[in-house]
Amino acid sequence: VFASLVQAPEDPILGVTVAYNKDPSPNKLNLGVGAYRTEEGKPLVLDVVRRAEQLLVNDQSRVKEYLPIVGLADFNKLSAKLIFGADSPAIQANRVATVQGLSGTGSLRVGAEFLARHYHQLTIYIPQPTWGNHPKVFTLAGLSVKTYRYYDPATRGLNFQGLLEDLGAAPSGAIVLLHACAHNPTGVDPTLEQWEQIRQLMRSKGLLPFFDSAYQGFASGSLDADAQPVRMFVADGGECLAAQSYAKNMGLYGERVGALSISDAGITASKEVIINIAGSSKEVDDFVCKTADVASKVESQLKLVIRPMYSNPPIHGASIVATILKDSKMYDEWTVELKAMADRIISMRKQLFDALSARGTPGDWSHIIKQIGMFTFTGLNGEQVAFMTKEYHIYMTSDGRISMAGLSSKTVPHLADAIHAAVTR
Numbered sequence: 001v002f003a004s005l006v007q008a009p010e011d012p013i014l015g016v017t018v019a020y021n022k023d024p025s026p027n028k029l030n031l032g033v034g035a036y037r038t039e040e041g042k043p044l045v046l047d048v049v050r051r052a053e054q055l056l057v058n059d060q061s062r063v064k065e066y067l068p069i070v071g072l073a074d075f076n077k078l079s080a081k082l083i084f085g086a087d088s089p090a091i092q093a094n095r096v097a098t099v100q101g102l103s104g105t106g107s108l109r110v111g112a113e114f115l116a117r118h119y120h121q122l123t124i125y126i127p128q129p130t131w132g133n134h135p136k137v138f139t140l141a142g143l144s145v146k147t148y149r150y151y152d153p154a155t156r157g158l159n160f161q162g163l164l165e166d167l168g169a170a171p172s173g174a175i176v177l178l179h180a181c182a183h184n185p186t187g188v189d190p191t192l193e194q195w196e197q198i199r200q201l202m203r204s205k206g207l208l209p210f211f212d213s214a215y216q217g218f219a220s221g222s223l224d225a226d227a228q229p230v231r232m233f234v235a236d237g238g239e240c241l242a243a244q245s246y247a248k249n250m251g252l253y254g255e256r257v258g259a260l261s262i263s264d265a266g267i268t269a270s271k272e273v274i275i276n277i278a279g280s281s282k283e284v285d286d287f288v289c290k291t292a293d294v295a296s297k298v299e300s301q302l303k304l305v306i307r308p309m310y311s312n313p314p315i316h317g318a319s320i321v322a323t324i325l326k327d328s329k330m331y332d333e334w335t336v337e338l339k340a341m342a343d344r345i346i347s348m349r350k351q352l353f354d355a356l357s358a359r360g361t362p363g364d365w366s367h368i369i370k371q372i373g374m375f376t377f378t379g380l381n382g383e384q385v386a387f388m389t390k391e392y393h394i395y396m397t398s399d400g401r402i403s404m405a406g407l408s409s410k411t412v413p414h415l416a417d418a419i420h421a422a423v424t425r
């Protein structure tokens with residue numbers, strides 16, 4: 001019955017690894033998928049993750065029962081704090097509903113299905129370009145996808161004017177997908193001043209922010225700095241959705257561990273200020289209660305999305321994350337290892353830039369050091385990428401994105417040779 005099916009193409013990102021695995025060349029280099037590699041080109045399991053796993057294994061009281069539909073309670077609480085900030089007024093007022101998700105993708109999908117069922121505007125604006133999976137996730141969840149200008153190929157930087165114009169022209173209430181930091185694939189982020197302008201514009205038009213936070217800690221090496229744009233939107237008391245992934249920042253790729261948090265609208269003033277206005281603390285307590293009630297309703301509806309989709313999430317990865325986040329010593333160890341990964345990527349940028357300068361490769365390559373996060377959007381076209389794969393066995397996505405995390409000091413010269421040959425042929 002399936003004989004008439006056509007062969008579907010490989011995924012544009014994960015398919016690069018499939019092609020790489022088939023190549024017998026000893027010089028092959030996979031710069032496709034965004035997965036961290038050591039200087040020796042090997043996948044990395046963080047020491048703190050190994051230690052957390054050991055603790056979990058040694059704990060004989062642990063069982064393999066189903067998690068609740070929303071996942072591990074500790075993990076959810078700690079994840080919301082990590083992204084929104086421990087002192088977030090939204091968390092303090094119980095305005096946040098958090099559910100465990102299957103990494104960033106699963107969390108986005110659950111959030112999108114929730115919006116498709118319960119939000120009045122079904123259009124989501126995504127940046128142009130964006131992660132290749134975004135439009136598919138949102139379309140299949142029942143949202144209608146439109147784009148806003150983001151990247152300027154001429155400057156290899158942000159098209160801020162275009163972004164403001166497109167969001168300014170979006171219908172009131174529309175959903176807007178924002179990359180929290182380290183935009184994928186371009187490595188181009190707005191400055192904090194630009195974020196503030198984006199926030200003001202979006203709030204003035206009632207646009208709903210949906211953050212994809214896949215790289216917290218990877219862009220700058222600081223978990224707090226990389227969460228700043230999200231926290232700006234939460235601090236103003238408006239609604240906000242955030243999908244988090246622990247794939248990159250804790251190296252838990254295959255454990256599929258992430259979270260979706262939905263913060264309902266609330267008040268930003270301190271309790272004392274509101275008591276002054278309202279005249280009694282009873283009204284404040286009523287308000288906090290009412291908003292907590294909304295979060296509880298949101299959570300109940302998220303459960304109805306999750307249960308028929310995958311029933312409940314896996315326990316192991318979330319337990320690792322919760323173990324690390326709740327122990328201040330392990331948390332500190334994590335931040336040190338995370339910073340080391342971020343720093344190695346930054347050093348790869350410098351080395352690649354220097355190697356191209358040394359070769360006198362035509363063109364301005366300063367974007368390699370200006371862009372941030374896991375990826376460099378090189379500006380190489382599809383034909384040049386195909387040439388580099390054929391002649392140099394270098395694998396990358398056809399849009400010219402390279403994963404800097406896949407490079408090492410040993411492989412930088414090979415990549416620089418390939419880029420030089422591709423642009424001078």
Ligand code: LMR
Binds near residue numbers: 133
């Ligand atoms: C990437 O963009 O390479 C990563 O987010 C991995 C993926 O799932 O595509």
